[in-house]
Amino acid sequence: MIAVLAAAGVSLLVALLGTPLFIKFLIRRNYGQFVRQDGPTAHFTKRGTPTMGGVVIIGATLLGVAASMILAGRPPSASALLALYLMTGLGLVGFLDDFTKIRKQRSLGLTARAKIVGQGFVGISFAVLALQFPNANSRTPASTRISFLRDTNLDLAFAGATVGLILFVIWANFLITAWSNAVNLTDGLDGLATGSSLIVFGAYVLVGIWQLNQSCQRLAAAGPGCYEVRDPQDLAVVAAAIMGACVGFLWWNASPAKIFMGDTGSLALGGALAGLSILSRTEILAAIIGGLFVIIVMSDIIQIGSFKMTGKRVFKMAPLHHHFELSGWGEVTIVIRFWLIAGFFAALGMGIFYAEWVVS
Numbered sequence: 001m002i003a004v005l006a007a008a009g010v011s012l013l014v015a016l017l018g019t020p021l022f023i024k025f026l027i028r029r030n031y032g033q034f035v036r037q038d039g040p041t042a043h044f045t046k047r048g049t050p051t052m053g054g055v056v057i058i059g060a061t062l063l064g065v066a067a068s069m070i071l072a073g074r075p076p077s078a079s080a081l082l083a084l085y086l087m088t089g090l091g092l093v094g095f096l097d098d099f100t101k102i103r104k105q106r107s108l109g110l111t112a113r114a115k116i117v118g119q120g121f122v123g124i125s126f127a128v129l130a131l132q133f134p135n136a137n138s139r140t141p142a143s144t145r146i147s148f149l150r151d152t153n154l155d156l157a158f159a160g161a162t163v164g165l166i167l168f169v170i171w172a173n174f175l176i177t178a179w180s181n182a183v184n185l186t187d188g189l190d191g192l193a194t195g196s197s198l199i200v201f202g203a204y205v206l207v208g209i210w211q212l213n214q215s216c217q218r219l220a221a222a223g224p225g226c227y228e229v230r231d232p233q234d235l236a237v238v239a240a241a242i243m244g245a246c247v248g249f250l251w252w253n254a255s256p257a258k259i260f261m262g263d264t265g266s267l268a269l270g271g272a273l274a275g276l277s278i279l280s281r282t283e284i285l286a287a288i289i290g291g292l293f294v295i296i297v298m299s300d301i302i303q304i305g306s307f308k309m310t311g312k313r314v315f316k317m318a319p320l321h322h323h324f325e326l327s328g329w330g331e332v333t334i335v336i337r338f339w340l341i342a343g344f345f346a347a348l349g350m351g352i353f354y355a356e357w358v359v360s
Contacts, residue, residue, distance in 0.1 A: 003068045004205060007237045008244035011064025015248025019056050023252065023259050026050035031102050049257060052098045054265025057245045058091045061272075064241030078133040079141040079231035079279045082126060083238045086275040089122035090180055091268030098262040119177065122271070127172035130278065131165060137217050139230040144168045147281040149356045150227060172278055179277075179286075180270030182293035185300055185319045187266040190255035192321060192335045196342040197269045198246035200290045201239045203346040204276050207353060208236025211280065214357065225360040228281065235280050242272055255332050285353060291345030292338060296320050 027050060065084065069076050076084075096118070097110045110118070130142035144164040145151035156171060157164025187193035211232035212218070214225060229235070246269075252258045261269075277286035287294050296319045303318035315323035324334050 001209070003072045003233065004209065004236050004240045006071050007064040007068035008205075008240040009064075010067040010244070011060040011241040012244035012248045014060035014063050015056055015245045016251055017248075018060065019053065019249055019252045019259060022053065022056050023050050026052065026259070049260055051102070051260040051262040052095060052264045053249060053253065053259040054091055054094060054098075054261040054263070054268050057242070057249050057261060057265050058088055058268050060245035060248060061087065061238070061241045064244055065238055068237050068241070077231035077234040078135075079229075080234035080238050082130055082141055083235065083272060083275040083279060085129075086122065086126045086176070087242075087268045087272040089126070090119060090176070090271035091264050093118035093122065094263035094265070094267035097267075098264050119180065119267075120173065123173040123176040124169055126176070126275065127169040128165070130172070131168065135230055139217070139228060141230050141279050142168070142172070143228075143281060145281075146171070146283065147278075148284040149282060149353055151281050172274075175278060175283060175286075176271055176274040178297070179274040179290070179293070180267045182290070182297045183270035183273070184263060184266040186293055186296050186321075187261060188319060189321050189325070189331050189335050190257035191250055191253050192338055193266055193269070194246050194250045194253045194261060195335065195339045196292050197273075198243050198250065199339065199342045199346050200273060200293075201243040201246065201276075203289050203350055204239035204273075204280070205236050205243060206350060207280055207282060208232045208234075208239055210353070210357075212236065225357045229279070232280065235276060238272070239276055242269070255335065282353070285349055288352060289346050289349030290342075291348070292342040295341075299323070 031050060031052060062084065065076060065080060093110075093115065097115065100110050127142075131140050131144070134140050143151050144155055144157040144167070146154040146156065155164070156167035183193055183197065186196060209232075211227040211229045214227055215232055216226035216228050249259075249261065249265075253261065273286065273290060277283045282289075299315060299320035300318045303313055303315050306312060306314045316326040317323055321334050321338060325331065
């Protein structure tokens with residue numbers, strides 16, 4: 001528990017104190033946000049606000065985890081390293097996208113092909129590595145079984161290890177792409193993605209701690225409700241570090257934002273969420289815990305699908321928060337109400353998670 005608190009505390013302080021320094025650096029370099037021309041007109045006033053704040057979130061997370069490991073007197077586990085690799089790797093893709101926008105002085109960054117290649121390399125390598133590194137109990141960080149609250153009987157390796165590896169790579173990359181795009185779409189109003197993310201990662205801190213206390217590897221007489229997760233404590237540490245970084249960053253990102261996380265932050269946070277869901281064996285549960293992100297993605301899918309099929313739009317603008325913005329809701333009102341929705345889904349997910357353990 002001390003390691004979890006240390007990770008959260010250090011990352012929070014690094015983000016809280018480091019963000020204003022990074023803002024000054026970005027202002028000196030004239031690294032500002034470029035606003036999409038088809039977005040709400042009220043957003044034009046945000047043009048020039050420093051972006052790429054995700055660098056601070058990633059850096060604070062890495063320092064938080066490092067401090068926790070030093071305090072514990074041990075190196076990070078394979079699961080922790082894989083989660084951080086996925087977060088940092090996708091953050092690098094986002095950074096290149098943000099930097100391209102600034103360099104070319106437009107709201108479009110990397111080409112779609114470049115993004116796919118970058119995300120694909122990180123995602124595929126993560127998936128392959130996640131099935132390696134068995135510990136003394138022969139448990140690898142990830143499993144080829146589809147998971148809900150724990151691994152289910154639906155095994156992707158039904159036709160052998162090779163088929164299982166291929167299908168797992170496809171499944172893992174679907175989750176990585178879905179979550180990174182979900183957080184990216186949510187990052188449209190000051191503090192919306194940051195606040196929603198800290199709620200979700202806070203839930204994953206509790207998931208990791210609970211799985212640690214009920215680990216099949218720790219209990220002398222493991223019952224049917226124990227968890228087969230390889231490194232639950234380190235996953236809780238990573239989640240706590242990300243949560244702390246989001247809290248510190250939100251101090252400066254709340255309306256009116258002094259800095260935006262950019263694709264650097266949104267892709268990194270989405271990747272971290274995907275990684276934690278895979279490594280903690282809660283892949284489908286994550287869709288409930290992160291329900292707000294799912295709703296926002298679905299609003300975009302519905303809008304595009306409706307327009308292509310009927311030529312009509314369901315919402316005034318997608319993603320969903322822009323619909324309410326054009327309906328006359330204030331930005332702060334939308335953000336706070338969406339935070340409440342995020343909190344409801346996180347609580348619902350945790351309730352389902354605990355209830356399953358009680359009855360098992």
